Amino acid sequence: MVRVTVAAPREVLNETIETLHKAKLLHLDPHDPKDGVGIGDPLPNADHISKLLVSLAGLRALVPSNKPPVDMKLTIKKAEEIEQRVRSRAQKFHIRIQEAEHDIRAAEEVLEQLSFLDQLGIKETKMLTGYEYLSSAIGTVSNPDALEQLPASTIQFSSPRKRKAEGGIAIFYSHEQEEQVRDILAVAGFTPVTVPVQFTEIIIKKEIALVTKRKQMATAECNEARAGLQKIADEEGPILAAVENFITAEVRKGEAPLQFAVSDFTFVISGWLPKKNKEDLETKLHAINKHIYIQTEEATQTAPIKFRNNPVTRPFEFFLRLYTLPRYGEFEPTLLTFLTFPMFFGMMLGDIGYGITVFLAFGLLRWKLPQYGGLFLIFMISSAWTIAFGYFFGEFFGAEEVFGYHLYPFIHRVTEVSQMLVATLVIGVAHIGLAYTIGFVNKLKSHGIRHAIFGKGSWLLLEAGGVLWFLDVFNVYAFNQLYSLGIVGIAIIMLLVGEGPLGLIEVPGLASNILSYTRLAAVGLASASLAVLANTMAGQLFAQGGFMIVAGVLVLLAIHTLNILIGLLDSFLQSLRLHYVETFTKFYQGNGEAYKPFGS
Amino acid sequence: MTEYIAIGAALAIGLSAIGAGLAEKEIGAAAIGAMAEKESLFAKGLILTVIPETLVIFGLVVALLITGL
Numbered sequence: 039m040v041r042v043t044v045a046a047p048r049e050v051l052n053e054t055i056e057t058l059h060k061a062k063l064l065h066l067d068p069h070d071p072k073d074g075v076g077i078g079d080p081l082p083n084a085d086h087i088s089k090l091l092v093s094l095a096g097l098r099a100l101v102p103s104n105k106p107p108v109d110m111k112l113t114i115k116k117a118e119e120i121e122q123r124v125r126s127r128a129q130k131f132h133i134r135i136q137e138a139e140h141d142i143r144a145a146e147e148v149l150e151q152l153s154f155l156d157q158l159g160i161k162e163t164k165m166l167t168g169y170e171y172l173s174s175a176i177g178t179v180s181n182p183d184a185l186e187q188l189p190a191s192t193i194q195f196s197s198p199r200k201r202k203a204e205g206g207i208a209i210f211y212s213h214e215q216e217e218q219v220r221d222i223l224a225v226a227g228f229t230p231v232t233v234p235v236q237f238t239e240i241i242i243k244k245e246i247a248l249v250t251k252r253k254q255m256a257t258a259e260c261n262e263a264r265a266g267l268q269k270i271a272d273e274e275g276p277i278l279a280a281v282e283n284f285i286t287a288e289v290r291k292g293e294a295p296l297q298f299a300v301s302d303f304t305f306v307i308s309g310w311l312p313k314k315n316k317e318d319l320e321t322k323l324h325a326i327n328k329h330i331y332i333q334t335e336e337a338t339q340t341a342p343i344k345f346r347n348n349p350v351t352r353p354f355e356f357f358l359r360l361y362t363l364p365r366y367g368e369f370e371p372t373l374l375t376f377l378t379f380p381m382f383f384g385m386m387l388g389d390i391g392y393g394i395t396v397f398l399a400f401g402l403l404r405w406k407l408p409q410y411g412g413l414f415l416i417f418m419i420s421s422a423w424t425i426a427f428g429y430f431f432g433e434f435f436g437a438e439e440v441f442g443y444h445l446y447p448f449i450h451r452v453t454e455v456s457q458m459l460v461a462t463l464v465i466g467v468a469h470i471g472l473a474y475t476i477g478f479v480n481k482l483k484s485h486g487i488r489h490a491i492f493g494k495g496s497w498l499l500l501e502a503g504g505v506l507w508f509l510d511v512f513n514v515y516a517f518n519q520l521y522s523l524g525i526v527g528i529a530i531i532m533l534l535v536g537e538g539p540l541g542l543i544e545v546p547g548l549a550s551n552i553l554s555y556t557r558l559a560a561v562g563l564a565s566a567s568l569a570v571l572a573n574t575m576a577g578q579l580f581a582q583g584g585f586m587i588v589a590g591v592l593v594l595l596a597i598h599t600l601n602i603l604i605g606l607l608d609s610f611l612q613s614l615r616l617h618y619v620e621t622f623t624k625f626y627q628g629n630g631e632a633y634k635p636f637g638s
Numbered sequence: 639m640t641e642y643i644a645i646g647a648a649l650a651i652g653l654s655a656i657g658a659g660l661a662e663k664e665i666g667a668a669a670i671g672a673m674a675e676k677e678s679l680f681a682k683g684l685i686l687t688v689i690p691e692t693l694v695i696f697g698l699v700v701a702l703l704i705t706g707l
Contacts, residue, residue, distance in 0.1 A: 361681040455702055554692045556699055615688045618681065 039337035039344075039366060039633070040316060041067075044307040044323065046330040051305055052081065053326045055294050058307075059287070059637035063319050065310040065342050066636050068297040078295025078305060087114065087292055091285045094121055098282060100128050101267060103275025110277070112284040120281050124274045131266040138260035145253035152246050154231060158195040158208050164239050166208070173216060176208045180227035187222045189215055206231070287637070294636070310341050310633065339484075341366035344633040350419075351376040353412035361618060362628030367483065369476050371626060375617055378469060380416070382613035384423025386561040387605045388451065389569065391435035393424030395602060420609075431562075435598060436569025451559070451566045458559035466555025467505055469621060470548070474498045477625030492536025497624070500529035501548060551620045557612050565605045572597035647701035654697025661690035 042064060046054055058064050071077050101124065158176075160166065166174060179185065182205050188194065193210040207228075211219045299306040311319060316334060323330045343366050345355050354376045364370045387393065397418055404414035432447025434440045449457050474497045481490040503525030510517045533541045572594055579590035669683030 459699065459702065550692055550696075553699065554695060557691075557695050560695060560698050611684070611688070615685070615691070618685045619689065 039310050039341040040313050040334045041337055041341065042307075042309055042311050042316070042319070043333045043335075044330060045304060045333075046307075046323075046327065048300070048303050048305055050327045050330065051078075051295065051300075054305075054307070054323065054330070055081075055291050057322050057326060059291050059294075061319060061322055062635045062637040063311055063315045064307070064636050065633050066294075066297050067308045067310065069299040069306070069308065071299075073299070075299040075301055075306070078298045078300030080295060081292040083114070084289065084292030087285060087288045090114075090118060090121065091282070091289050093125075094278070094282050094285060097121060097125055097128065098278055100132060101271035101274060101278070103271045103279070105272075105276045105279065107279035107283055108276040110280050112281060114285075114288060117281045117285055120277060124270065124278060127274075128267060128270050131263045131270070134263035135260055135267070138256045138263060141256035142253055142260065145249050145256060148249050149246065149253070151231070151233065152242055152249065154206055155208075155233070156242050156246065158206050160195060160208060160242060162239070162241050163233070166233060169210070171212055172210045173213055174208065174210050175219065175223060175228065175230065176206075176233060177228055177230040178206050179223070179229075182207075182226065184222060184226035187225075188219065191215070192219065290636075309636070310337065311635075312344060312633075337366055339365050339367060340631075342631045342633040343370070345370070345372070347372050353415045354379065356412055356416065357614065357617065361622070363630035363632055365627050365630040368627055368630075369480050369625060371476070371617075371622065374472075374476070374621070376419075378621075379613050379617060380420035380423045382558060382616055383420035383609045384425075384427045385558050386609040386612060387421075387424040387565060388427035388431045388562050389433040389435065389566070390425050390428035390440065390445075391433075391598075392569075392602050392605060393421045393426075393428050396424065396606065397421035417606075417610075420613075431566070433566060433569065436566065436573045451562050452570060455559065455563060458562070459556050462555045462558040463552060465558065466552040466620075467501065469555065469616075470551055470624065471498060471501055473621045473624035474501065480625050480627075489536070492532050494625075496529050496532035496536050496541075497548070499525060499532065500545070501552075503529055504549070554620055555616065557616070561608055561612055565601060565608075568597065568601045568604075572601070643704055643706075647705045650700040650704070651694070651697040654693045654700075658690045658693040661693070662687055665690070 044054070069075075069077055155163070155176075166176070182196070185194070185196075185207065188209065189211075191212070192215065195208040196205050209219065209223075295305070297307075311334075320332050323332060343364055345352070347355060351372050354372045357375050357379070358364060358370075358372060384393070387396070400414045400417040400421065404411050404418070407414075428434065429445070430448050431451045432438050432445035433451070434445065438445050438447070449461065451458055474494050478490050478494040478498065481493050485493075503522050506517055506522035507519070507526065509515045510519060510522055530542065530545070533545070575597070576590040576594045579586045579593060666687045669679075669687050672679045673683050
């Protein structure tokens with residue numbers, strides 16, 4: 039990466055933006071107006087295009103489609119025409135849908151009122167009004183028991199009581215009883231229901247049939263209009279998607295001057311660019327106007343980073359995106375995770391049968407859901423390691439046999455636990471040593487040899503001394519303790535020089551980091567034991583014969599499935615943790631920004 | 639004697655697991671809270687949550703060492 043500063047006369051602003059957008063090379067670094075010169079204004083038509091984008095988004099919501107955009111040549115005028123055309127086509131159906139939905143809602147409301155009256159046992163609405171000496175109260179009550187107090191001379195209709203004890207009632211009473219009835223209704227928790235005026239003199243059952251018919255027609259109309267809209271979505275979706283992409287790009291171009299320093303007669307753009315594309319960009323810009331000045335300087339740590347991985351290791355960039363992107367110039371640990379992440383995973387799951395199952399399952403998933411292909415590829419590579427370690431540990435679904443062929447484990451995970459512990463400690467020492475070595479190189483590049491030796495070399499030395507001391511204490515190999523403790527002492531003094539007293543606090547952390555790798559043995563032990571347990575239980579059931587054979591098969595299926603699921607989750611997280619916590623902390627800074635050139 | 643070794647091993651792993659569980663309970667709740675606010679904190683939350691896990695590993699190593707497996 040190089041840092042590029044472009045200075046040019048203001049009259050070529052539009053062409054410059056256009057050229058940069060087409061070149062897709064420059065990662066823009068927004069200008070800070072606190073530096074003196076202000077930022078530019080959006081291009082004159084930017085406002086208009088933004089509005090077009092908003093109305094396009096609205097239209098896309100009206101005719102949703104997931105189809106990929108078609109390849110077509112567009113201008114703003116043409117985009118507007120397409121937007122107009124599709125909108126007028128869609129609008130007709132949209133209005134029809136709205137009207138139909140309104141009709142459906144209205145019909146539902148009327149139906150609700152009608153069925154309320156119907157349930158009360160009222161046959162015609164004529165019954166409700168037009169009495170000279172009678173008043174009526176129609177509604178619902180929450181406490182129907184209170185109604186027993188009503189004078190016997192009143193006429194009551196009530197809906198069949200439901201379990202929720204809230205019934206509809208219609209009560210007719212003479213005017214003199216008004217006060218008494220009102221009091222009782224208040225106790226009963228009466229809520230009046232208004233019967234619409236248009237219901238005068240209708241026969242309820244007949245009307246219900248009529249309104250139901252009306253609702254069905256409106257529903258049919260609504261569905262028909264929706265189908266019409268769907269047809270438009272299918273036909274115009276890809277075109278609209280293309281138009282939306284085009285307009286989005288135009289908006290970006292229109293708003294680009296907000297990131298530039300602009301004065302009355304000139305403007306300045308700064309950004310980042312891969313070194314090899316420098317001349318390409320210069321030629322392109324000089325083609326506009328030879329008075330464009332381009333200055334480049336070496337990149338600093340704040341430059342964006344561009345991953346350079348091959349298709350096999352690329353999926354492992356996922357772990358960095360999840361955590362934090364590397365800074366410009368620092369070691370990019372994708373290759374390291376590619377090598378050791380699946381290895382640790384495989385070591386924990388470590389079973390030929392499980393490996394094959396997982397490999398096939400994720401192969402299938404990768405085929406069905408290609409958008410997550412990268413993550414699934416990580417699992418497939420991990421399961422290849424699982425198969426390899428399964429051979430090493432001599433496990434096939436927990437058994438030591440594959441279809442009659444006996445497996446000979448190099449280390450038996452369940453019975454030779456101490457060998458496993460030692461092996462995992464060796465892996466821990468090596469992995470952390472590698473991490474410090476990477477840290478050493480990083481520091482050497484960024485801060486020079488002194489920082490590298492005292493900051494990271496001291497840790498390497500401390501680790502080496504610690505290992506020697508450990509070998510001595512556990513009588514693996516006899517050293518003069520003076521050597522090992524001497525090395526540790528020198529390392530601690532170097533550490534004090536390199537990182538100060540705070541560095542000392544982390545010394546016990548190194549031991550705990552290395553011990554942490556024994557989880558490779560522990561998780562594997564649990565997984566292998568569970569597999570053996572499944573086989574033992576099933577074996578006992580098989581021995582009983584008859585129906586128990588079916589039960590045995592079920593036990594095998596259930597426990598092995600459970601074990602694979604736990605193993606997948608656990609091995610993935612534990613392996614990830616060993617990288618994030620134990621390894622990355624030794625060298626990784628992060629907080630980088632991805633290279634995203636203007637126009638891409 | 640063997641029974642005491644077995645009890646010691648059980649205590650080593652059981653107590654360390656309880657300790658790790660108590661620690662992870664607090665951290666996990668806080669990490670989930672932070673992730674709800676900002677999803678990109680997933681990896682950092684995960685790292686913080688699994689830090690006390692090492693305690694169980696220590697317990698397990700001690701248990702295995704004293705049982706002499």
